[in-house]
Amino acid sequence: MTFDPDSPGDLLASRPKSRGAPVSSAVSTTAMAHLFRGEIARSDTWRTRLDTTTNWALTVSAAVLSVSFADQSMPHGVMLIGIWMVLSFLLIEARRYRYYDLWIHRVRLMEDGYWAPMLRGEPSDPDALRELAHALSRPQLRLSLASAVGTRLNRTYGPMLAVLVVTWFAKVHRHPVPANTWRSFFDNAQFGVVPGAAVFGVMALFTLVLGLVLVLSMIARQPQGELKPRPRSSSALAVWRSLLRPYGAPSPRLRRPRRVQ
Numbered sequence: 001m002t003f004d005p006d007s008p009g010d011l012l013a014s015r016p017k018s019r020g021a022p023v024s025s026a027v028s029t030t031a032m033a034h035l036f037r038g039e040i041a042r043s044d045t046w047r048t049r050l051d052t053t054t055n056w057a058l059t060v061s062a063a064v065l066s067v068s069f070a071d072q073s074m075p076h077g078v079m080l081i082g083i084w085m086v087l088s089f090l091l092i093e094a095r096r097y098r099y100y101d102l103w104i105h106r107v108r109l110m111e112d113g114y115w116a117p118m119l120r121g122e123p124s125d126p127d128a129l130r131e132l133a134h135a136l137s138r139p140q141l142r143l144s145l146a147s148a149v150g151t152r153l154n155r156t157y158g159p160m161l162a163v164l165v166v167t168w169f170a171k172v173h174r175h176p177v178p179a180n181t182w183r184s185f186f187d188n189a190q191f192g193v194v195p196g197a198a199v200f201g202v203m204a205l206f207t208l209v210l211g212l213v214l215v216l217s218m219i220a221r222q223p224q225g226e227l228k229p230r231p232r233s234s235s236a237l238a239v240w241r242s243l244l245r246p247y248g249a250p251s252p253r254l255r256r257p258r259r260v261q
Helices: 008-014 025-070 077-119 126-137 145-174 182-188 196-219 239-244
Strands: none
Touching: 025 077, 025 145, 077 126, 077 145, 145 182, 145 196, 182 196
């Protein structure tokens, strides 16, 4: 059989089949270390952005409360605007929290599937690394917006909105005149051309929805990237013993057996 260099079939057949060379252990460890540092930096950046939005909400809440109760003639509409701004910050922070959950999930996969087994002297977890590879090749948001809103409401925004709502009812009840009847309360709750009964109905509905979402966020399962508290002992501890034992049950450690001399 003769070889014809002008034949395309012979040229393709004569080419060596290229296969990817196996990656050495040192190269793999170095690449994983750089990837881990990059994902840590991303998660830290988005975590800082969460703190920034929370600081905005705290500043607005403090300013609204100070201005509303400093002057009795100040209308309660200032507090309504403050509540609307805090809700806007909540939605912005929930969107940022979805991105933070994306990056922290990758960090947890590397910690649980690669670094922790390496420290234990065990082989890497192939399932965790396979999930990490899928997350790197096809990145997409994992956490829903409703779950993100519930998580941030449970952590920071729930107490702020509860204080604003309670102080709004107190403001309307006392200013500009003390409300002894429902009619006088509705007169105080009037906001511009909007009747006081409509404003009260909206605020009452908002309070019920806020309380329902807050309760559901407390009993719902937390996102996978969140830190979990250390498990306590089976028996309930008294308050003073909990203060003396802040870490609960001691963490189990593998100890080497002592040599018998």
